[in-house]
Amino acid sequence: MQRASDLIESKVYDLDGGKVVGKVDDLAFSLQTGAIHGIFVKRPLKRRSLGFVPLLSIKGFGKDTVTILSSDCVEKGVAKPKGLLTKKIMTDRGNIIGTITDVIIARRERVVVGLELSKSFWEDLKSQRKIWPLSPDFIFGDAVIAPENYHSLQPEKLVEYAKRLAPFFLQIENEEVCLLNGRDY
16 A cells, blocks of 8 residues: 555656656555546656556556656646545534545555544654545545544554445446645646
């Protein structure tokens, strides 16, 4: 498993010519199922040029780089969805669970499996940050709303939980989000 923030700024190589296509700018995924839709890429030498690579064109997510099939796979003009970083996550009864600090990716399964949350600086020091699985019941707005009976999981249980969500991929309406979306191009 890997944090999405570790993926940001990684170089993107095409397998067609072995050249650097750009750097990962952001990750687009479904907030309810964790299905990764693709990555946004900052193109080198093309000022303020941002492209989108759909998941089907991504060959692999490595620890250090991302490989795509060809530089022709980079689509232009795709708008970035809303950002998720620093949003509050709360229950449907109004109890704040924490602030989203990152998302956790299962590289082999190519899916976002959870949200890393911070409650407070002191809570993080005392008991580390919590990792919460995604839920088909999430509602995204100014905050992320989760069901009241929602709870954190151990990292090793996240992939198992994500696989149980797999049948929902095509059945539910997905809210596409990005991790950052700090800049618009």
